[in-house]
Amino acid sequence: MFDTLSDRLSGIFTKLRGKGKLTDADIDATAREIRLALLEADVALPVVKGFIGSLKERARGAEVSQALNPAQQVIKIVHEELVKILGGEARRLQFAKQPPTVIMLAGLQGAGKTTLAGKLARHLKAHGHQPLLVACDLQRPNAVNQLQVLGERAGVEVYAPAAGNGVGDPVEVARGAIAHAVRAARDIVIVDTAGRLGIDLEMMAQAAAIRDAVNPDETLFVVDAMVGQDAVATAEAFRDGVGISGVVLSKLDGDARGGAALSVRHVTGQPIMFASTGEKLEDFDVFHPERMASRILGMGDMLTLIEQAEQAFDSDQKEKMAAKLLGGEQFTLEDFLDQLISVRKMGPIANVLGMLPGMGQMKDQLAELDDSHFDRVTAIIRSMTPTERSNPKIINGSRRVRIANGSGVTVMDVNQLLNRFTQAQKMMKQMGGMMGLPGGRRKATKSPKNKRKGKAGSRPRAGGGMPGFPGAGMPQLPPGLDPNALGGAEGGGFTLPKLDFGKLGKGDKDK
Structure with missing residues (x-):
């Protein structure tokens, strides 16, 4: 944006x-x-x-x-x-001393309130809460059904006694939801209210009535970040008519100019608390003003990238890889596949790389990246037998033809994957050697500096880098970024720690 x-x-x-x-x-x-x-x-x-x-x-x-x-x-x-x-620092939700905590969502129709209700419920459930979604949008066609579908996907209960489509009293539904939450031991109630295409007295009166009925601990104004200056006027109207305690930006992944995101905090005086960055339920996060400012200035967002990686790579997988390194075990194609799947969970690869410092200068290259390469590599590995994945050396010519036919690629694609994987294995072994592990000791070498003293080898210099990914340290801010960090002289691929997935360009499918 x-x-x-x-x-x-x-x-x-x-x-x-x-x-x-x-x-x-x-x-x-x-x-x-x-x-x-x-x-x-x-x-x-x-x-x-x-x-x-x-x-x-x-x-x-x-x-x-x-x-x-x-x-x-x-x-x-x-x-x-x-x-x-943008608000100075992130503000968390204020929970009620006596459950349930009531969160009311308000905003115009089309701003994404219902979808955001499902995202917020999923986010809170992942943090140990038991939320309840409440369908108080009884005017928009199929709004109740949409919330029920989202609740099912998020694994969250939906309270919807009224059918909607113009039938039912949203104020009574809201009151009943609080009583139901107490009986069902739900500690958070998320109330999805109706919106209009524009601001009118009827909408404000209904939102105010629901507010008075449930006495929310948080009233979040959901604003479409792509609307522009209209979002500011709408925010002022809801602030004066209903009262809001926080703002949620939806559609932050759009291509609009982004003025609403930079204006709404100043105009309303209330913090931006959450941001929706995509269509999936998991495309949702706490809004961090400092991280957003760093992205705008092309400084990257390493903290968000680290958090996404921690969520994508589960603890068992990390412990398994650590044990392999410490025990000097061989890195297999099965491990390769596990890491590949975890990287895909982090989102589109262009978005992931865009969080690295300095990548703002390489937007044209990032725009050419797609995720189809991941799909091809995954298909190739899954076309192999468990024995072939654990010991790729047994994959001869006939096996390569069978794997290529089973995955819908060419034999050349299979060869390229196996060659890159062999390089990755060597790199993992060298990483073990750098840590002094039994599985990867380096051969003793003599440099001119230590030859007279008879010292075997020398310790790698700090920041000297590792084979396979330039620099190996923290990426430098512009203009210090090495353009080859995107994968070789052509700059058409990218390199991640441990694995080089090669070229990802849209036009590389036949290479």
Whole structure:
């Protein structure tokens, strides 16, 4: 969503790099360009004025004039001001002292309230709660059925005594839901309310009546992040008519300019608490202002990437891989397949790589990546017998033909996979050697520096990297990113720790 704004800001900061000292003219020119970039991103004018005023004041202060690198200090100020207008820090839900905690969702029709109710319920259940979904949208056709389907997918109970489609009293349904939650020992009640295509008195009156009936602990305003300035006006109307305690951004994966996300916190005075980033129930997370600001400035989002990896790679799988390394066991195609499936759980590979610092400069390459390569590799490995997966060396010519026919690929595809896997095995063995493990001791070598002393080998230098993935340390911020980190001289593939999956371009299916 913030690609256009990110590109504009990146170009502005590029002009600042290399300047030993910033003049007032430099600061004014930079502030003017940032102002235009924010306005083009559809950020509300009061937000832009406050942002630019604070930027100029701080840029002319001692923190920049006395800095060793004034340009980087200005970038730091922009990052901190972005964090400020996005809310400063993440705010968690406020739970009631006496269960159940009641969460009411409000917003316009089409903003994604019902889908978000299912996502929020799944998120809370994963954190040990027992939520109850309540169908109080009795006007939109099939809204009740949609919530029931989402509840079934999330494994959460849905309270829906009224059929909907214009039949039933949403206020009575809300009251009954609280009593049912107490009887069924549900500690959280999520109330999905009706919306309209536009703001009207009837909608506000109904939302206010439901609010008075259930006395919610949290009233979350669900806003479509793609709407633009209209989202700000709608947020103000709900703030004044119903009262809101937090904001949830839906459709944050869209290609709109993103001004609503940067404006709604400032306008409503309430924090952005959650963000919906896709159509699946799992495409939902707590909103972190600092991480979002880092993404906008092309600095990546390593913390979110780590959290997604922790969720995708279960503890048993991590312990199994650690035991293999510590015990010097052979890395097999079965392990390869397990890691491949876990990587797929993290989402589209372009999105995963986009969270790495510096990847903002490689958007064109990331746009060419797709996940079809994963499907082909998975099909190839699953066409093998368990014995072939554990010992690929026995896969001769006839076996390769059988595997290729069974997976719908060519023999060349099978050969390329086996060759890359052999390289991955060597790399895993070398990793064991670097840690001094029994399965991967390196051969003793003599370097000119230690030859006279007769020392066998030398310890690898810190940050010297490992075979198969350049640098091996934390990715550098732009412009220090090595373009070869995306997989060789062509830049058409990508490299993950432990495994090189090769080329992922859309046009590489026959290679």
